[in-house]
Amino acid sequence: MVLRIANCSGFYGDRLSAAREMVEGGPIDVLTGDWLAELTMLILAGNRLKGRPGYAVTFVRQMEQVLGACLERGIKIVSNAGGLDPEGCAAAIEKLGLSARVAHVTGDDVTGHDLDLVNLDTGERLPEPVLTANAYLGARPIAAALAAGADVVVTGRVTDAALVTGPGIWRYGWGPGDLDALAGSVVAGHVIECGCQATGGNYSFFGEVPDLAHCGFPLVELHEDGSSVVTKHPGTGGLVSVGTVTAQLLYEIGSPRYLGPDVVARFDTIALSQEGPDRVRVSGVKGEPPPGTLKVAVNYLAGYRNTMTLMLTGLDLEEKARIAQEAIWARVPRESFESVDVSFDPPLLRITVMDRDARRAGRAFSSAVVETGLASYPGFYGLTPPGDASPYGVYWPTLIPAADVRPRVFVSGEEVALPSSERPDPAVEVLVDPVAPRWDATGVPTVPAPLGRVAGARSGDKGGNANLGVWVRTPEEYGWLAQTLTVERLVKLLPSLEGLMVERFELPNLNALNFVVHGLLGRGVAASPRLDPQAKALGEELRARMLEVPETFLR
Numbered sequence: 115m116v117l118r119i120a121n122c123s124g125f126y127g128d129r130l131s132a133a134r135e136m137v138e139g140g141p142i143d144v145l146t147g148d149w150l151a152e153l154t155m156l157i158l159a160g161n162r163l164k165g166r167p168g169y170a171v172t173f174v175r176q177m178e179q180v181l182g183a184c185l186e187r188g189i190k191i192v193s194n195a196g197g198l199d200p201e202g203c204a205a206a207i208e209k210l211g212l213s214a215r216v217a218h219v220t221g222d223d224v225t226g227h228d229l230d231l232v233n234l235d236t237g238e239r240l241p242e243p244v245l246t247a248n249a250y251l252g253a254r255p256i257a258a259a260l261a262a263g264a265d266v267v268v269t270g271r272v273t274d275a276a277l278v279t280g281p282g283i284w285r286y287g288w289g290p291g292d293l294d295a296l297a298g299s300v301v302a303g304h305v306i307e308c309g310c311q312a313t314g315g316n317y318s319f320f321g322e323v324p325d326l327a328h329c330g331f332p333l334v335e336l337h338e339d340g341s342s343v344v345t346k347h348p349g350t351g352g353l354v355s356v357g358t359v360t361a362q363l364l365y366e367i368g369s370p371r372y373l374g375p376d377v378v379a380r381f382d383t384i385a386l387s388q389e390g391p392d393r394v395r396v397s398g399v400k401g402e403p404p405p406g407t408l409k410v411a412v413n414y415l416a417g418y419r420n421t422m423t424l425m426l427t428g429l430d431l432e433e434k435a436r437i438a439q440e441a442i443w444a445r446v447p448r449e450s451f452e453s454v455d456v457s458f459d460p461p462l463l464r465i466t467v468m469d470r471d472a473r474r475a476g477r478a479f480s481s482a483v484v485e486t487g488l489a490s491y492p493g494f495y496g497l498t499p500p501g502d503a504s505p506y507g508v509y510w511p512t513l514i515p516a517a518d519v520r521p522r523v524f525v526s527g528e529e530v531a532l533p534s535s536e537r538p539d540p541a542v543e544v545l546v547d548p549v550a551p552r553w554d555a556t557g558v559p560t561v562p563a564p565l566g567r568v569a570g571a572r573s574g575d576k577g578g579n580a581n582l583g584v585w586v587r588t589p590e591e592y593g594w595l596a597q598t599l600t601v602e603r604l605v606k607l608l609p610s611l612e613g614l615m616v617e618r619f620e621l622p623n624l625n626a627l628n629f630v631v632h633g634l635l636g637r638g639v640a641a642s643p644r645l646d647p648q649a650k651a652l653g654e655e656l657r658a659r660m661l662e663v664p665e666t667f668l669r
Contacts, residue, residue, distance in 0.1 A: 117285045119278050119302075120333035123147030123193075124309030126154045126170050132309070132331050133176035137183050139347030142333060143285075145184065146277040148307045149173060149195040152577065153639045155271065156413045156507040158197040159246045167206075168198035169268075174206045177266070181212050185265060192256055192277050196268040198223070198246065201524070204268045208526075217264035217530075219255045221521035222248045222271040224410060224514060231412065234511040235578055235632060242414040245507065249408045249514055252375030253299075255521040255532060256280025262523070262530045271411060273374050275303030278334065286338045290376075297379035297401030298340025300372065304379075305344050305362050305396065306332040311572075312344060312362045313352035316650075318570035318657060323358075325351030334396075341397040343389060354392040357570060357587070360624050364583025366574040368630050370619055371402070373409075375516065378402040382621050408519055412510040416641060417452065417470040418503035422483040424463040427493045431460050434491035438463055441490045445482040450474065455643035462497075466643035468506070475503035509638030511577050551622065553593035559665050565607075566657025568667045569595060573653035578642075580634040580649035582656065585626035591667055592625035598661065599627060607659040608652070610634075 120142040122132040126149045129135075136145055149170040162168040173195030184191055196203040196218060204218035225247045231240035248271035257280045259267045267280070282288060282299040305312050312332040314323035323329075330350025335343040344359055346352060363381065370382035378401060385398035426434045435458045442465065448454050453468040465483070469475040480500035487494055523530040565584075568591060573582040582604075586595050601618050605611045615632040635642040635649060646652070 115338060117144065117281060117336045118142045118333055119144040119146060119281055119306070119336055121146055121148070121306040121309055121331050122176065123149055123173070124307065124311065125149065125151050126157070126172065128309055130172060130175065133180045135350075136331055136333070136347070137180045137189065139330070139350065142189055144190045144192060144281045145180070147173065147193045147195065148274050148277060149193065150197060150271060152411060152509050152575070155198065155246050155248060155411055156509070156640050159413060159507070162198060167202060169200070169203035169206075170195035170197055173203065177207050178210060181207070181210060181214060181266070185212060185214055190260060190264070190281065191266040192281060193267070194269045194272050194277060196270045198270065200268050200270045204266075207266055207268070214265040215263055215526050216266045216268065217259035217262070217523060217525040219251065219259065219267065219269040219272070219521060219523050221255075221519060222251050222269075224249050224519060227514065227518060229410065229412070229512060229514060231510065231512050234409070234513065240412065240414065240510055242416065244412055245415055246413045247410055249410045249519045250375060251408070251519070251521050252276055253279035253283055254376070255523045257283035258530055258532050259523045259525055260284040262525045264525050274307040275300040275374060276376070278303030278306065278336065279376055282336050282340070293377050293401030293403065294399060295338070295340035296377040298342065298396070298399040299336060300374055300377060300379040301363070301381070301384055301396055301399050302334040302336055302342040302344070304372070305359055306334055308362060308365060310352060311365065312358060313346050313354055314358050315352070316572070317353075317358055317361055318566065318572070318654070319357060322355075323353045327351065340399060341395065344394045344396060345392055354394055356386045356388050356394055359386055359394045359396070360585050360626060361570055361572045361583070363624060364585060364626055364628055365572050366576055366581055367583070367628060368576065368581065368619070370621055373405055375404055375408055377404055382623055384623055386624070406516055407513040408516050410512050410514050412512055413507045414510065416506060416508045416637070417468055418472040418475040419466060419468045419506045419641075419643075420475045420479050420501070420503040421464060421466040421498065421643065422480055423497040424483075425495055425497055426461045426463055426491065435463050437491045438486070438494075439465070441486040442483050445485060446479055451479075457643070457645065459645070462645070464643070464645060468641075472503050477502060479503075507640045509577055509640065551589055551593040551596075553597045555594075560662040561665050561668070562660050563663040563668060564658050565661050565663070566654070568663055569657065571653030571657050573649050573651070575635055575639055575648040576630070578633055578635045578638050580631045580652055582629040582631065582649075582652050583626055584629070584653070584656065585624060587625065589622075589625060592622060594664060594667070596620060596627060601629070604629060604656070608656055
């Protein structure tokens, strides 16, 4: 028996036709989609303040396309597109008039709770009133809704993997003590949660990926023991390989102990094998009891920001950047702003100011930059016109006791009782952290080459932190990588990391290392002044750096 769970969205704004493609492309049992990146909750809060829906309206448009076919074929639909208003999203689907039993899950909104608002990453206390506060719920409310006969389940903030684990609990009846099966489903959910990133999208070795322009979305065949096979519909572009799955497993993670409300999944126990073309088996995942707390995503409005970008060309770029700044700050004092960030990545000079005063951060700043146009460096021109400041928010991760959060499930408006929240016995086997194989470099000839000729990478954002996963294809290459790419070497290769705390985690089972760079993104994506505010390009930047690489590793 296998449960076929398909993904049709990796973020709010993903391919609108994907739901129809997954329903029509082959047999599936459950259609899922992830709409809620950390930034999305802030976007939805802004929409709500403007009188717009607090949920992902594109999900409702997709339901217009596929709900009838799903009802005919018995395909269940599970989505977190409810955002800040799961009830409103469910009502919008019911208005489609197709007699579907629509469920919605609430309880993640904890804005009225007495939160201990200590930032998980920095230890600071929240300085401003809360705009949104949503706990990451687990999979059991989803399972309860499906067990009550729901055709569609709409949630607010749940863990991304819960969209797969919930249907797994419903189908296989896993209890809180079935830790390995739950952990396996969490890994399966993590693989497909970002859509085409599991099927060759954003893949370092993109030359291996056929027909990327028509990349198919992923699906998993989930088994009762929690193992799974990652695949895609036949006839679609893209690639499912050990490499593409490894890359996605390394996306936006921290420690190999992947914490969640249902289980702690040990990413250092995952085994991958190529079962056939576009079929990768995921097995061996071990689970540990979940923590007694839930993560809470808090957002608050911090002020206004404005960025002006200047292009510098020709000779003496450092001097030109200095002259440009002197001219700007002579017109509007740098110290008049609460925060200023200047980044010079030739040929771009980006200056971002942040302040609680919208006028000060607005045209008072941008016009001052433009006024220097005929009295600055030679070849002056800008890439941004003068404009007003825009409001920005800050993402603030914190914790809440799990016992303080009460999920509620409603099916067609009627509340469904949830099973008691029993917890597994914490007296389980403590797994030993794996150790990287030793690499003997004696007598091994090397040549200078970009790291990316040997290694793949994937990077992303985790609040104000960035993660950078690096992987190679063989245990021998991993022995070299683990010995060579130390934290110290990483910082030398990427000088922008200088002065930041960097953690390194080893994943020998995946031939991979994962680095967590604390504070690289400041106070989160919405507040980051970086040109690449989600650190998506950090991995490719690293792959371009030169190292002494064993000749035998170069293909």
